[in-house]
Amino acid sequence: EQKISAETLEKRRRSNLNGPLELYGMARGKNIIIVQLESVQDFLINLKIDGKPITPNLNKLAESSLYFPNVYTQVGKGNTSDAEFITNTSLYALGDIPMSSAVEGKTVPSLPRALGKLGYHSATFHANGASFWNRKNMYKSLGFDDYYDKQYFGTSDIISYGVSDEVMYQKTAEKLAEFHEKDKKFYADVIALSSHFPYHLPADKKKFAIQLPTRYNQSFIGSYIEAVSYADYAFGKFVSELKKWGLYDDTLLIVYGDHQGVQTKSSKDSELLQEIFGREYQNPLDHLNIPLIIKIPGVTEGKTIETTGGLVDIYPTAANILGLDIKKQMIFGTDLVNTKMNTIGIRFYTPTGTYITDSFHFSPGKTQDEGRVTSLKTRKTVPASPDSLNRMNQMLKYMKQSDRYVESLK
Numbered sequence: 001e002q003k004i005s006a007e008t009l010e011k012r013r014r015s016n017l018n019g020p021l022e023l024y025g026m027a028r029g030k031n032i033i034i035v036q037l038e039s040v041q042d043f044l045i046n047l048k049i050d051g052k053p054i055t056p057n058l059n060k061l062a063e064s065s066l067y068f069p070n071v072y073t074q075v076g077k078g079n080t081s082d083a084e085f086i087t088n089t090s091l092y093a094l095g096d097i098p099m100s101s102a103v104e105g106k107t108v109p110s111l112p113r114a115l116g117k118l119g120y121h122s123a124t125f126h127a128n129g130a131s132f133w134n135r136k137n138m139y140k141s142l143g144f145d146d147y148y149d150k151q152y153f154g155t156s157d158i159i160s161y162g163v164s165d166e167v168m169y170q171k172t173a174e175k176l177a178e179f180h181e182k183d184k185k186f187y188a189d190v191i192a193l194s195s196h197f198p199y200h201l202p203a204d205k206k207k208f209a210i211q212l213p214t215r216y217n218q219s220f221i222g223s224y225i226e227a228v229s230y231a232d233y234a235f236g237k238f239v240s241e242l243k244k245w246g247l248y249d250d251t252l253l254i255v256y257g258d259h260q261g262v263q264t265k266s267s268k269d270s271e272l273l274q275e276i277f278g279r280e281y282q283n284p285l286d287h288l289n290i291p292l293i294i295k296i297p298g299v300t301e302g303k304t305i306e307t308t309g310g311l312v313d314i315y316p317t318a319a320n321i322l323g324l325d326i327k328k329q330m331i332f333g334t335d336l337v338n339t340k341m342n343t344i345g346i347r348f349y350t351p352t353g354t355y356i357t358d359s360f361h362f363s364p365g366k367t368q369d370e371g372r373v374t375s376l377k378t379r380k381t382v383p384a385s386p387d388s389l390n391r392m393n394q395m396l397k398y399m400k401q402s403d404r405y406v407e408s409l410k
């Protein structure tokens, strides 16, 4: 098996980029806030139900940002914590073991480490305890300076595993304002929580969420949409807080969904999804599709970038906008602003060998003859061609190289 170097990866990335680089260094030296939204899928962005938007605050942000509607989750067994890992490293999750356990005790090259060299202070913010998902150890491996968890956020106004997103964002903004006052450039990795399964929004929070029509009553999809709508409300308050503290205009803000949230518990759920999509809900093209929004300080004109991407691409995309030099780092993703075409591998929630390109989704079968290709545009499925099977083998090699690299880290 061929060993790969950072240089080879960089060459591969470069050969697939449109030059000269767009948006390069546009947010150099700015503060960075990454917001990882729990269970938020892309179809909710700009969706209206009987005329009412579900995520008005995210929609508004997307209008003045780069919005990537074709990005997919790539998490494995570590779910939310895997999403944190992939975003901060541009390495594939191994799949059958949470990355927080896989890298315990190791030193992983990462976004917080790269920013640390430039004098940034890095911290994570999450309302649950940091021992959940072994995060405490993962944050150490990733080189974060600090984490703020349950101990900092307290136990008032609980939704699911921790304080409500409203409380979490408010206290996060206060802490960021403190960093700012002390003249510390910061990178904040904020992991929202309120829209966590099983999406039981407390009665006193319902007034902040979308009021769904009665046909959504007692449905799982209705509860999911309501919970995400509340998460959007709380996110909107975070944006106001950042503005209040004078942080918003000086910050690169990256927002994305960590992984899928929909479950079809009953035929009613399937019917509601059919109504929303105007066709059958598909896995993985609908199910694993998460939103990615990047707000560049000073840029007010929005742009939709259709390139297919995965969590693995967030770091290199941010690095281009920040003007960060990642040449010497093993980066398995690509810069979605400048890449000509992209292919991303997905496993664990889909059979190993699954990949998505800018035009199709490849699904491996048990035998080569059973491989299938689905067009992103028409959603029509046809048998896999030899070319698409070759691409699968290339993708598998690539993912293996990422795995070997993770295993080789000390």
Ligand code: GP9
Pocket (backbone or CB within 6 Å): 078, 079, 080, 081, 128, 129, 132, 161, 193, 196
């Ligand atoms: C709790 C939360 C759990 O801390 O992050 O995440 P999930 O169950 O979605 O992986």
